Amino acid sequence: MYDETVTILDNRKVNAEYYKLSFRSKRLAKNVLPGQFLQMKIEEGYDPFLRRPFSYYRTVGDRVEILYEILGMGTKLLTEKGKGGTLKVLGPLGRGFSRHVERKKRILVGGGVGVPPLVFLAERYDCYQFLIGTKSRKEILPSSEIKKFAKTVRYTTEDGSFGKKGLVTNLLEDLLKKEKGNPQDYFIQTCGPNRMMERVMEIADHHGIEGEASWDETMACGVGVCLGCMVLTRKGWTASCKEGPVFRFDEMEKGH
Ligand SMILES: Cc1cc2nc3c(=O)[nH]c(=O)nc-3n(C[C@H](O)[C@H](O)[C@H](O)COP(=O)(O)OP(=O)(O)OC[C@H]3O[C@@H](n4cnc5c(N)ncnc54)[C@H](O)[C@@H]3O)c2cc1C
Ligand code: FES
Known part of the structure; x- marks a missing residue:
């Protein structure tokens, strides 16, 4: 550091x-x-x-x-x-996303300012599908920012001004319904509003798919001292800035 x-x-x-x-x-x-x-x-x-x-x-x-x-x-x-x-x-x-996902197909689900770390991931490592949800076309990144992985990207906007109208989690559900592979063939990585990530985890749980989410809680010190960014994991309350912000889905306590 x-x-x-x-x-x-x-x-x-x-x-x-x-x-x-x-x-x-x-x-x-x-x-x-x-x-x-x-x-x-x-x-x-x-x-x-x-x-x-x-x-x-x-x-x-x-x-x-x-x-x-x-x-x-x-x-x-x-x-x-x-x-x-x-x-x-x-x-x-903090702890970042897993770079290598054992030949699984990586599905990224990003919302709002949760998109930046996933862009970093998609540019550096393989990406099967990158689902991005925003409120409107105003937040859509210019094509020059996503050119390395543009083919994998699908959009939803809440007002329908770009891509499919609705929530990005609906797009994830549609995608998984159409996929023919086994749950072990996929790995989901997500960052965005907490409600979006909770829904992503529910959908992943329903399909038996593993994954990781970045819990970008409000932070003060950023190094595990002030206890201002605690999240509830299966091990108890944990400083998101130090043990996270990225946690595996199965590390989190339901309804944290
Ligand atoms: C690990 C991590 C990574 C982040 N990455 C990015 C990024 O790449 N790009 C980006 O634009 N933002 C990112 N954020 C959010 C960013 O830190 C906040 O937007 C910033 O701290 C706001 O500062 P401010 O002084 O403008 O607003 P403040 O005056 O501090 O806050 C304005 C309001 O927003 C609330 N708030 C502040 N931070 C958060 C938060 N993290 N979640 C929910 N509500 C919050 C406050 O409680 C307050 O109500 C990240 C946050 C974390 C924890
Ligand atoms: S921000 Fe201080 S402990 Fe995480």
Whole structure:
């Protein structure tokens, strides 16, 4: 884990909702697993005081990219940072997704800002189907951002403005109904709103398919000290930032 002051290379809008920020750091880019995250101190002073967590979206050599949307004050201030600005960044943190899934077909299910770590996974490793759900076409990533795995991607939007109308979990159900393989032939990896991931786990359970979910709980320290990000696993309450954020489906307690 490294704590560095990095200089911003670029910070710009990629669509109506998301921004992409990049900086260079050999150490923060090295040996990173998709699903791991960074803690970013956006302003030097006390407001906002705490660092904010962001998933790794992509690393290219020693260049690190994150993809983010405005949620509150910290992310709003982040959009105002330009090339040459500095940030304090701690990482890589947490446990990421499994890279190798024993010749199983990898199905990725992403919603909202849960999509960035799955893009990292799909670009680096094999991907059978990548199901992405958003509210509307405003959050759809430009084709230049998904070109390495574009053939695997299928979209749902809640308002029907792009792809199939409805929820991404409906798309997952439809896909699994049509598939002819055994449950052991598939492995699901998911990141997005908690309700979406809970439904993904129910569907996976119904079909007997294994998988992993990234529980991106609100975090403060990011290193297992403040106990602000606890999730209920079969081993009891666990710090998501340290033991996760990625957990296997069978590690989680039902209704956590
Ligand atoms: C491991 C991890 C990875 C993440 N990766 C990304 C990413 O790649 N891109 C991205 O845009 N965002 C990501 N997030 C969410 C990001 O950390 C928040 O958007 C950010 O901290 C908000 O800061 P803020 O100061 O703008 O808003 P705040 O003022 O801190 O929060 C605004 C509101 O959102 C709520 N909130 C804050 N964080 C979360 C959360 N994680 N889940 C649910 N509600 C929350 C707060 O309680 C508050 O009500 C990730 C979070 C985690 C834990
Ligand atoms: S954020 Fe502090 S223990 Fe996880």
